[in-house]
Amino acid sequence: MIENDNLISGYRQFRQDHYSRYRDLYDTLADKGQAPKTMIVSCCDSRVEPAAIFNAKPGEMFVVRNVANLVPPYTTIGDYSGTRAALEFAVCGLNVEHIVVLGHGQCGGIKAYLQGLNNPDAGGEFIGKWMSILKSTRDHVVQSNPGTAPEQLQLEMEYAAIQTSLNNLTKFPFIQERLKENRLQFHGGHFDIAKGELYSLDRKSGQFNPVK
Ligand SMILES: [Zn+2]
Structure with a gap:
């Protein structure tokens, strides 16, 4: 049972504000199902809320969150491929047209992995292994x-990690198919928590530029 007062009062506020504002939309989404055009791969970090950053309505974005917003390399080996499963559903089941890898400043996962160079215990029991997706990066x-x-260095690593994830996306066969047919586009973004500003990756130059 949820007994945390903050969560309960937040839920009551949600019913009063958000849910009553979007009640018709929720009814339609419940009736017809979801059809988001955009998938976001974002970090678990509590300061980076994709729906808030993009001012998204319910049903607008399909979001998968993991430590450091990583797309793992394509493989069918291993049993618990949560992020790969979300990708498969978004692309093959929902036919999203855009995938945004949304990185951010002060990322704890990236920081731990950089610290892991000098301190092998910095990655804990699971985080280090997960972050080793970025070993060559x-x-x-x-x-x-x-x-x-x-x-x-951390910022450079956050930027490079986004590029690695975008590159990993291109190795999934179901994504390759859709790229060939121009049915899918990738985008990289980086959210600066301190400034509340979004930077967008220009894939030709490799630069992250502020979104005006
Ligand atoms: Zn993070």
Whole structure:
């Protein structure tokens, strides 16, 4: 039973405000099912709320959240592929037209993985293994940024991780099919928590530019 007063009062507020505002939309979505056009791969971080950042209505975005907003490489080995399952459903079941990998500043998963270079215990029981999706990305970022201050190195790593995830997306056969037919587009974004600003990846230049 949920007894946390904050959650209960928040829920009551949701019924009064959000749910009554979107009641008709919820009715339609319940009746006809969901048909979001966009999938977001976002971090679990409590400060990065995709629906708030994009001002999304119910049913508008299909969101999967994991530590450090990673798309793992394509493989059919392993039993518990939560993010891959979400991708498969979004692309093959819902036919989303856009996938956004939404990274963010001060990412704890990225920080732990960078610290793991000097402290193998920094990754805990599961996080280090999950973050090893970025092993070659980390090696590359660290080698190509010698002497860089830790905060800047972290930002470079957050940016590079988004690129790695976008690259991993292109290896899924069901995604390749749709890319060939121009039925799917990828986008990279990075949310700066301190400024509340979104940066968008220009895939040609590899630069993240502020969204005006
Ligand atoms: Zn994060």
